[in-house]
Amino acid sequence: MLRRRNFLNAAFATAAVALPLGYDHQAVAATLRAAERGGVVGTEEVATVRELTEMFRSMDEGLGGGHGLTMVTAYLTDTVVPMLEGHFPSEPVRRSAFGAAATLACLVGWKHHDLGREGAAQRYYLLGFQLACESDPYGHAAWMMRALTHQALDLGHPQACIGLAEDALRRATGKVDRQTEALLLVTCARAYGAGGQSGKAAAALLSAEDAMLTAGDPVPGYAAALGPVAATVLRTPARP
Numbered sequence: 001m002l003r004r005r006n007f008l009n010a011a012f013a014t015a016a017v018a019l020p021l022g023y024d025h026q027a028v029a030a031t032l033r034a035a036e037r038g039g040v041v042g043t044e045e046v047a048t049v050r051e052l053t054e055m056f057r058s059m060d061e062g063l064g065g066g067h068g069l070t071m072v073t074a075y076l077t078d079t080v081v082p083m084l085e086g087h088f089p090s091e092p093v094r095r096s097a098f099g100a101a102a103t104l105a106c107l108v109g110w111k112h113h114d115l116g117r118e119g120a121a122q123r124y125y126l127l128g129f130q131l132a133c134e135s136d137p138y139g140h141a142a143w144m145m146r147a148l149t150h151q152a153l154d155l156g157h158p159q160a161c162i163g164l165a166e167d168a169l170r171r172a173t174g175k176v177d178r179q180t181e182a183l184l185l186v187t188c189a190r191a192y193g194a195g196g197q198s199g200k201a202a203a204a205l206l207s208a209e210d211a212m213l214t215a216g217d218p219v220p221g222y223a224a225a226l227g228p229v230a231a232t233v234l235r236t237p238a239r240p
Contacts (some may be wrong), residue, residue, distance in 0.1 A: 010119035017152045018160035019126060020145050021167060025133035039201055041086035041097055049080055049100040050221070070113045076104050099135030102128045103222050118155060125151065137181060139180065140222050142172035146187045158194035165191040167168070180223045182211035
């Protein structure tokens with residue numbers, strides 16, 4: 001309970017925007033593996049987390065971001081995060097479990113953002129980034145960097161956003177489907193625009209348009225709920 005209260009009372013921190021740029025997930029992964037304890041966590045437990053996350057997401061879309069926030073937050077902090085300290089039968093299952101937890105953390109962050117609780121939202125996004133690094137330090141981690149970038153831009157804090165957006169794109173290029181890559185390019189375009197680099201912003205939007213036109217591969221689960229940014233790509237004006 002105390003940890004959740006700290007998340008709720010925390011303020012948005014501009015310095016934390018750049019945290020992913022220096023994050024050493026390999027060192028953290030070694031620490032996490034050394035701390036493993038508890039029961040065995042298998043595919044059924046991971047599937048349950050994913051199913052409940054989709055249920056919470058549907059609730060969010062139908063009833064609004066604030067609905068069920070306490071329940072979703074408690075499920076993440078009291079059930080899912082402790083589950084990650086269990087033993088996993090294989091590395092793919094371990095990665096899947098951390099990926100499921102990261103997706104849930106992102107949803108919790110979005111719910112807080114929807115209510116204007118930006119400090120708590122930022123901290124759940126950062127938690128989601130750290131969890132995603134244990135699952136997929138390329139595509140999934142880049143997706144969480146995208147969330148952090150958009151939040152900072154929405155709040156008028158463009159510091160470090162260009163570097164963050166560019167690093168997210170570098171991580172993911174060639175390792176994710178083209179639609180996900182397009183959304184990361186849109187994030188770069190927003191960051192460039194906020195930084196006064198209009199030429200780079202226009203070029204990134206054109207690249208995003210090209211990526212959307214060639215999209216065809218399945219979209220990963222963490223990017224399935226595209227959010228309002230997806231419409232930005234679809235509204236990109238046709239080039240002359």
